[in-house]
Amino acid sequence: MRTYMAQQDTNRTALLSARRELTQGxxxxxxxxxxxxxxPETFKALLLHEAELEQAVAEYLAGLAQRVPQYVDWSLVPEPVKAAASPLANKDDDLRKAEEFDLTKxxxxxxTMLTTTGAQAGKLASGIYIYIGVSSLSQTVFVAAREQVATLVSQVTETNRKLxxxxxxxxxxxxxxxSRNHRTHQDRGEQPVRAEMIAQTESVRRIKRG
Structure with a gap:
């Protein structure tokens, strides 16, 4: 069983890597x-980190699809009047914070790497060549990345609730x-188009910000 699971993990890792390369191409x-x-170097980095962000969001949304049932008070669903008021249990602060933490992670x-790439592109555009690596992120870039992540997480989680x-x-x-309502949520799965839109929008924003 462990060998089978290890093989599955290996196959999944290979598929995800292939998907990132295809997305970049x-x-x-x-x-x-x-x-x-x-x-070229900053453009290559932009494509790489955009693909990484797309994969991260897609993986998160796929997991969320499986968690959705625990955020709904299903006892209210068969009652149209109450259901119209959106019987979501995820208004609970602990559940909301847990989702925000998972998405942030x-x-x-x-x-952060997209923000760094944007900063690097900005320096190159201004004629100043200073490479900024992960280990030497300036405080300004780090703070900007943290704020941008917080904004993205807030927007995505609120959209999730509405959806x-x-x-x-x-x-x-x-x-x-x-039971069918339950399956409908899970069947919607990864929402790859949404993940793609989020990644592309954020990558362009980060470069422009840089």
Whole structure:
């Protein structure tokens, strides 16, 4: 059993690595403003960290899809009047904070590296070449990254809550029972398009900020 699980982990790691490389290749082939490609090394770093952020968000959303049932008071779902008020248990501060912590942990490294890449691109654009590595992040860059992660986490978690509420309402309107409503949330899974949009938007913002 352990051998099988180890093999599964190895296969998953290989697939995720292949996906990141494919994502970078696709994005590199797209039309970009000349300023983004002015310095090949920073452009390459942008694509890498964007792909890492996309994967991190997709993995988080996939896990969230499995956790959603514990955030809903299912005893209220069959009652349309109460359900319309969005019977979410995740208004509980502990559950909300736990989700925010998990998402912060998932995206922090990639967001920090995107912020660093943006700072590096800004220095190169101004004609000052100073490489900023992870071990020598300036306090300004670190603070900026931390603030940007906090903003992203707040936006994503609030959107998650809205999407869950809307999904419940739609499921009730279709006359689905609790078990089907439960499966509907889990079937929505990774939301790869949403993860892609978040990663692309944030990567461009970080470069512009730099």
């Amino acid at each position: 696709i994005r590199a082939s797209e039309d970009w403003q000349p300023s983004y490609k002015a310095h 998932a995206v922090f490294d990639a967001m 869950i509420r809307e999904a419940i309402k739609q499921s009730i309107a279709r006359g689905e029972d609790v």
